[in-house]
Amino acid sequence: MFEFVKCGENTYYLKSFANVGVYYLGNNEVILIDSGDHKKSVADLDYHLSERNWKVKMIINTHSHIDHITGNKFFTEKYGCDVYASEIECVLTEEPNIEGLFYFNAIPIRRLPNGKLTDKGVKTKLLTKDVLPEGFEILSLPGHNFNMIGIKTPDDVWFIGDSILMKETFDSYKVPFFLNINESIETAKMLPSVKGKLFVPSHAPESKDITELALFNAQRLTELKEYFYSICDGRSFEEIFAKADEDFGMKLTPDKYAKSGLTIKSHLQALINEGRITAVIERSRLVYKKVNQ
Numbered sequence: 630m631f632e633f634v635k636c637g638e639n640t641y642y643l644k645s646f647a648n649v650g651v652y653y654l655g656n657n658e659v660i661l662i663d664s665g666d667h668k669k670s671v672a673d674l675d676y677h678l679s680e681r682n683w684k685v686k687m688i689i690n691t692h693s694h695i696d697h698i699t700g701n702k703f704f705t706e707k708y709g710c711d712v713y714a715s716e717i718e719c720v721l722t723e724e725p726n727i728e729g730l731f732y733f734n735a736i737p738i739r740r741l742p743n744g745k746l747t748d749k750g751v752k753t754k755l756l757t758k759d760v761l762p763e764g765f766e767i768l769s770l771p772g773h774n775f776n777m778i779g780i781k782t783p784d785d786v787w788f789i790g791d792s793i794l795m796k797e798t799f800d801s802y803k804v805p806f807f808l809n810i811n812e813s814i815e816t817a818k819m820l821p822s823v824k825g826k827l828f829v830p831s832h833a834p835e836s837k838d839i840t841e842l843a844l845f846n847a848q849r850l851t852e853l854k855e856y857f858y859s860i861c862d863g864r865s866f867e868e869i870f871a872k873a874d875e876d877f878g879m880k881l882t883p884d885k886y887a888k889s890g891l892t893i894k895s896h897l898q899a900l901i902n903e904g905r906i907t908a909v910i911e912r913s914r915l916v917y918k919k920v921n922q
């Protein structure tokens with residue numbers, strides 16, 4: 630059973646692969662921040678809520694990745710609650726199969742990740758400040774996905790989605806998923822200035838001070854981007870990927886190949902946007918070249 634942790638007067642979270650925030654509103658009603666990453670976490674969250682006779686009034690998704698929205702269908706069917714997300718994430722939350730298209734540039738080889746992708750999402754509304762009960766705050770956390778957000782509960786507890794990952798995640802994934810590298814670096818550098826009593830990242834332990842981990846994320850992403858700058862000159866995307874696998878030992882599976890491939894392209898795209906490299910077609914291959922500066 631995943632642990633149900635109390636981390637503020639009325640703030641709790643389900644401690645699982647993707648932590649789920651729970652805020653008790655009173656009158657046996659709660660707001661969920663994300664909704665679980667797989668069947669077991671959804672079932673455990675349902676158990677903890679039912680045990681207290683708490684009903685879900687609203688779900689807010691920090692972003693549309695499948696490990697944050699898996700419980701949307703279950704809880705909306707059980708409680709008739711509304712689901713909210715920010716612009717763009719709203720559309721992707723409603724149509725989760727689009728996520729697979731990003732990774733494979735086609736209909737996925739199989740559903741991602743590991744068969745967990747749902748056939749259809751649930752109706753998702755646009756999150757605005759007016760929708761939130763008093764005392765909640767929204768913070769834009771761009772980079773990891775199109776338009777990820779953090780949510781602060783009235784207890785001064787921030788749920789910050791996948792804006793920062795653990796050192797262990799960087800070590801094991803080698804090139805962990807971030808969609809826009811430069812935005813992710815800026816978000817990580819900005820996070821230490823955010824005021825709050827407690828920070829709960831989705832995939833890292835809660836912390837009163839996230840400065841060290843946030844700056845580590847900014848540094849590691851910068852190092853990765855510079856690594857791709859150092860190896861990309863005259864190489865095609867496939868050659869760059871093969872070189873990274875040779876250097877890092879990425880233990881690729883088709884799913885990991887797809888996700889890591891997208892992230893490597895994101896690093897290369899960041900370098901193109903900075904004007905440091907360019908991409909040209911040579912013998913039917915997309916080849917990256919350093920720009921003489």
Ligand SMILES: [Fe+2]
Pocket residue numbers: 692694773774791
């Ligand atoms: Fe994510």
